[in-house]
Amino acid sequence: MADEMVRLAQKFINTTYGNGATLGISRLEEDGRTGWPTMYALTRALQYEMGITALSNSFGPTTLSTLQAKHPKIDDSTVPSANFCRIIQSALYCKGYDGGEIDGQYNARVKAAVTRLKSHMGLDSVFPGSSLEPKVVKGLLTMDAYVTVSGGADGIRAIQRWLNGRYVNRRDFFVIPCDGYHSRDVAKSMLLAIQYELGMADGTANGAFGPGTQAGLRTHTVSPGATGTWPTLFTAAMILNRRDVPLGDFTATVKSGVEAFQSFMKLPVTGAGDFQTWASLLVSYGDQTRRGTACDGVTKITPARAQALKDAGYQYIGRYLSNPSTTSLPEKQIQPGELATIKQYGLRCFPIFQTWSRSADYFSYPQGNNDAFRAIEWARFHGFKPGTTIYFAVDYDAMDGEVTGFVIPHFRGIHHTISENSPYRVGIYGPRNVCQRVADAGFAETSFVSDMSSGFSGNLGYPMPSNWAFDQIATLTVGSGAGAIEIDTNIASGRDTGQGDFDPGVGTVAGLDVDLDKTAYRDSMLRDVQGHLTSIGVPETGGDGWTDKDWATLGGVSTTKAFDLVLGADWLFTALARELKLRKALIQAPVLWELRKLNPLDPLADAAVRNGVMEDCSTGWGQIFARVAIAARNHCVKEGLINGSLLAEPNLREVWDKLQDPAYNIRSVAYLTVYNSHQLKIARPNLTTGQADTQALLARYNGLGEDAQQYGRELIGLYNVLESYNLLSRTK
Numbered sequence: 001m002a003d004e005m006v007r008l009a010q011k012f013i014n015t016t017y018g019n020g021a022t023l024g025i026s027r028l029e030e031d032g033r034t035g036w037p038t039m040y041a042l043t044r045a046l047q048y049e050m051g052i053t054a055l056s057n058s059f060g061p062t063t064l065s066t067l068q069a070k071h072p073k074i075d076d077s078t079v080p081s082a083n084f085c086r087i088i089q090s091a092l093y094c095k096g097y098d099g100g101e102i103d104g105q106y107n108a109r110v111k112a113a114v115t116r117l118k119s120h121m122g123l124d125s126v127f128p129g130s131s132l133e134p135k136v137v138k139g140l141l142t143m144d145a146y147v148t149v150s151g152g153a154d155g156i157r158a159i160q161r162w163l164n165g166r167y168v169n170r171r172d173f174f175v176i177p178c179d180g181y182h183s184r185d186v187a188k189s190m191l192l193a194i195q196y197e198l199g200m201a202d203g204t205a206n207g208a209f210g211p212g213t214q215a216g217l218r219t220h221t222v223s224p225g226a227t228g229t230w231p232t233l234f235t236a237a238m239i240l241n242r243r244d245v246p247l248g249d250f251t252a253t254v255k256s257g258v259e260a261f262q263s264f265m266k267l268p269v270t271g272a273g274d275f276q277t278w279a280s281l282l283v284s285y286g287d288q289t290r291r292g293t294a295c296d297g298v299t300k301i302t303p304a305r306a307q308a309l310k311d312a313g314y315q316y317i318g319r320y321l322s323n324p325s326t327t328s329l330p331e332k333q334i335q336p337g338e339l340a341t342i343k344q345y346g347l348r349c350f351p352i353f354q355t356w357s358r359s360a361d362y363f364s365y366p367q368g369n370n371d372a373f374r375a376i377e378w379a380r381f382h383g384f385k386p387g388t389t390i391y392f393a394v395d396y397d398a399m400d401g402e403v404t405g406f407v408i409p410h411f412r413g414i415h416h417t418i419s420e421n422s423p424y425r426v427g428i429y430g431p432r433n434v435c436q437r438v439a440d441a442g443f444a445e446t447s448f449v450s451d452m453s454s455g456f457s458g459n460l461g462y463p464m465p466s467n468w469a470f471d472q473i474a475t476l477t478v479g480s481g482a483g484a485i486e487i488d489t490n491i492a493s494g495r496d497t498g499q500g501d502f503d504p505g506v507g508t509v510a511g512l513d514v515d516l517d518k519t520a521y522r523d524s525m526l527r528d529v530q531g532h533l534t535s536i537g538v539p540e541t542g543g544d545g546w547t548d549k550d551w552a553t554l555g556g557v558s559t560t561k562a563f564d565l566v567l568g569a570d571w572l573f574t575a576l577a578r579e580l581k582l583r584k585a586l587i588q589a590p591v592l593w594e595l596r597k598l599n600p601l602d603p604l605a606d607a608a609v610r611n612g613v614m615e616d617c618s619t620g621w622g623q624i625f626a627r628v629a630i631a632a633r634n635h636c637v638k639e640g641l642i643n644g645s646l647l648a649e650p651n652l653r654e655v656w657d658k659l660q661d662p663a664y665n666i667r668s669v670a671y672l673t674v675y676n677s678h679q680l681k682i683a684r685p686n687l688t689t690g691q692a693d694t695q696a697l698l699a700r701y702n703g704l705g706e707d708a709q710q711y712g713r714e715l716i717g718l719y720n721v722l723e724s725y726n727l728l729s730r731t732k
Contacts, residue, residue: 002032005099009090012102013041016083023048024055034094036143042091043141049084059138067134074132076106085110088132091140092117120146121175122161126168135168139175152180158247159236163189166229171202182240182461190237191282197229209283209454214275222273226250234273237281241463265464266471266491284432284451284459288474294318294490296352296448296472298332301485306345308479309487316348316498318448318470318490321378321390324355334382339502350470350498351375351384352429352448354393363394363406366571368413369663373575376422383502386423389469391448394430397456403437411443413663420642420667421579427469427496431458435465446496448472452488469496511687513577513584514730516570525725526563529592532717533559538596562595565621565662572663576670580641582685585722586694587670589715590701592722594623609656616652620665622672626656629668632675641674669701676700694719 010028017025025044028037040057047055050066071080079085082104089099092113100109111130118124118136127133132140139146148157157180167173173192176185188207195205198216222234231250238245238257245257255271262269265280280286295309296318309317323333334351342349353375356362375390384390392414398407411428418426428435428444435447446469453459464471471491478485516525530540537543541558557565566573566588573591577584605617616626630647637644647655658664676697677684685697698719699712 003034003093004032005093005102006034006038007032008102009042009093009099010038012086012090013038013045016086017041017045017048034143038094039091039141039143042087042094045087046084046137046141049081049087059141064134064138067137072134074106074137075130076111078131079106088137088140095140095146117146120161121178122164123168123175124165126165135175144175144177145179146177148178148180153239154180155239155247156180156182156186159239160186162232162236162247163193167193167196170196170205172205172207184457184460186240187282187460190233190240193233194282197233209279214279217278218275220278221275222250224250224252224255224271231273234278234281237278240461241281266493284449284454284456285473286451286471290473290491292471292473292489292491294350294470294492295478295487296470296490297485297487298329299485299487300331300335301338301341301347302482303341303345304481304483305479305485306341306347308483308485310345310347312478314347314478314487316350316470316490316492317342318350318352318391318498321351321353321375321382322355339382343501346500348498348500350391350427350448350496351379351382351388352391352393353378354395354429357393358396360396360398360402360406363402363410365409365413366569366663368392368410368415369417370413370571370575371410372414372417372426373421373579376418376424377508377578379422379424380506381508383505384424385499385501385503387425388499389425389427389446389496390418391427391429392444394428394434395450397431397453397458398434399457400433400437403434403458407434408438408441408443411438411441415443416663417575420644423643431456432462432465433458435468436462439465439467448490467495469493509581509687511730512581513574513726515574516567516725517729517732518567518570521725521728522567525721526560528721528724529563529718530559532721533596536714536717544597544599556600557595557598559596562592565595566592569662569666572666576667580670580674580685581687582670582673583687583689583694583723584726585719586673586685586689586697587666588722589698589719591622591666591669593715593718595621598623609653616656619656620659621662622665622669624659624665624668624672626652626659628672629655629659632668632672635675635678636671639674642671672701673697691716 007030010030013025014027014030017023025041026037028041043057043059044055047063050070052062052066071078085104085106086102089102089110092099092110097113097117098109099113100107114132115130117140118127121136121139123136127136148154157178160176160178164175168175173189176189177183191207191209191213192205194217195213198213200212220230222231227249232248235245235247235254238261239247241261243257243261245254258273258277259269259271262277267276267280276287276290291313293314294316295314298320301317319334320332321334323329339349353371355371371392379388379390394407415426418424426444427446427448428438429448429450431450431453435449438444439447446467447465448470449465449468450472451459452472452474472488473491474489476487476489478487540560541556573584573587576587605614606619608614609617618625630651633644634646636642637646659668674684680696680700682693682696695712695716698715699708702708702711
């Protein structure tokens with residue numbers, strides 16, 4: 001929301017420092033909206049007013065030391081210039097405080113605002129009055145909030161204010177937000193506070209959980225009845241991990257909370273703030289010397305290694321279903337005979353599926369579906385039993401916005417496919433925040449937490465996911481000689497115990513379709529599709545009595561566009577064909593045809609359903625009626641081909657709405673193809689279905705009667721074109 005005083009602050013910057021290109025201060029958009037560009041400009045203006053020549057967006061050591069040396073305490077009698085004061089006034093307005101008209105006067109309104117700001121920061125005792133101290137100025141020129149913001153917790157804000165008030169005069173401690181949110185800055189500040197209380201000097205204390213800090217905490221167990229700073233720090237750490245305890249003394253309530261936390265984290269339940277509990281509260285990996293009972297790795301489990309792992313107390317082993325690389329980590333994928341070895345030695349295995357998954361642009365709803373289909377194939381290949389949880393990897397530091405926009409849709413796709421097309425369950429591997437958010441969305445039953453990556457923003461400031469199964473904390477080598485194996489050791493919660501017995505592996509069926517080699521075949525395939533359609537009276541554009549102008553205006557789809565849409569979803573056509581063990585072209589042909597033949601009247605029918613005028617109409621890519629999709633899906637559920645509840649008439653609108661999703665629509669086309677074989681009383685389509693049955697299935701897609709028979713005659717040629725290129729791809 002725009003603010004007039006913020007706009008005036010931006011105007012002040014532009015007017016006063018108008019020669020921005022020379023000064024290094026960018027001209028601001030005068031939109032009245034506070035943001036980093038405005039704060040950066042104010043920071044640079046402050047640097048300029050202090051005589052710093054190398055201006056920077058960062059309020060770093062040079063800016064702070066210069067301010068401390070020249071202006072250690074700013075008030076109405078010491079403010080160095082009117083413009084210096086205007087910078088302060090502008091920053092106050094950007095922070096939501098009354099800056100006193102940006103008139104260059106450190107007036108009563110400015111004093112009141114500064115007093116209020118320092119109180120919000122928790123600095124009213126250490127920096128009393130209305131003066132501005134250098135570290136307060138540094139905090140003022142950030143986007144940090146010093147009041148509880150939406151979703152923030154007052155209990156966390158109390159900790160933030162307490163930390164600021166107690167430690168702000170230490171050299172490397174800077175004012176942290178007081179917004180009610182745990183964060184990277186708060187986590188580092190907690191470690192600095194502990195280091196200060198351990199007696200570390202400025203310059204030695206660094207906010208890292210290093211050997212000195214760990215050694216100090218081993219001698220600072222806090223127990224029931226303790227009072228003072230140490231139990232305050234400990235209860236603060238509990239609250240930051242979303243434990244409902246009071247800040248301050250170690251009361252009986254705190255003891256109960258500690259016991260619950262220790263039990264949840266699979267720590268010894270002592271009720272005291274011992275080292276392992278401190279460690280688990282302060283850093284994601286906790287005490288890395290803990291003995292885990294689970295592990296994961298990229299090395300084959302041989303008999304010697306299985307014995308070494310068993311001797312070291314390991315019970316559960318995470319292994320990868322596949323390895324997309326043909327050159328690196330040759331034993332990353334489960335190797336032949338490996339699961340038999342795991343079973344022989346009384347160990348259990350939990351499967352992991354990972355391809356690239358190391359940047360946001362990998363993740364999407366279609367890719368999630370694709371990954372799930374591939375994971376299903378590999379899990380069956382290795383012989384994992386129904387009920388097995390497969391852990392899909394998010395192996396990078398996903399920001400919260402990326403979780404919303406990329407990762408959650410990806411897992412929605414995974415969950416859809418796993419739940420509909422397999423007997424398996426969905427797990428997630430990733431940082432804490434990613435795991436919890438995907439679990440909260442309902443798309444993962446259990447989490448395998450990458451806590452070893454303690455610097456990930458998705459681990460800093462986030463508690464352990466409520467559904468955690470495995471907690472990855474350290475890399476180490478177990479065994480010696482032939483039994484030596486490097487592993488990541490994991491703490492196991494017991495929520496998932498993997499599999500200790502395995503079915504005979506299901507080998508890949510020969511002749512299944514594969515992804516089309518688009519680079520090699522796209523152009524020639526399109527020409528042949530266009531040639532066939534033109535030969536039966538379907539030109540590149542228009543047709544069916546519509547003029548090209550009317551057809552284009554009303555949303556007609558060209559042959560090329562329809563073709564490219566189908567190729568864009570090739571992964572799904574391939575996955576469904578492999579899953580149902582039929583020819584991909586049998587699903588592609590009706591979808592491509594219906595896209596190309598979309599009638600400009602079709603959107604009118606869709607609108608009639610949306611407005612309640614009609615109950616149902618053919619819709620979506622495959623132009624399917626909801627009642628037909630329901631019948632097809634119910635048939636496939638009864639046949640055990642897919643999972644799900646039987647649908648009925650009350651589900652009509654729900655299914656119609658789902659058919660607007662191309663992925664749901666294409667799936668329904670595949671299931672309808674199977675259902676049509678039942679209606680025709682012919683064999684289910686398979687990899688060797690002949691031309692007569694294929695044409696009959698294509699005709700039945702359009703219904704019954706002569707029009708349907710003509711539909712079949714037209715589509716069999718299109719089917720043959722598509723199949724010829726699918727054949728080239730699968731036999732390369």
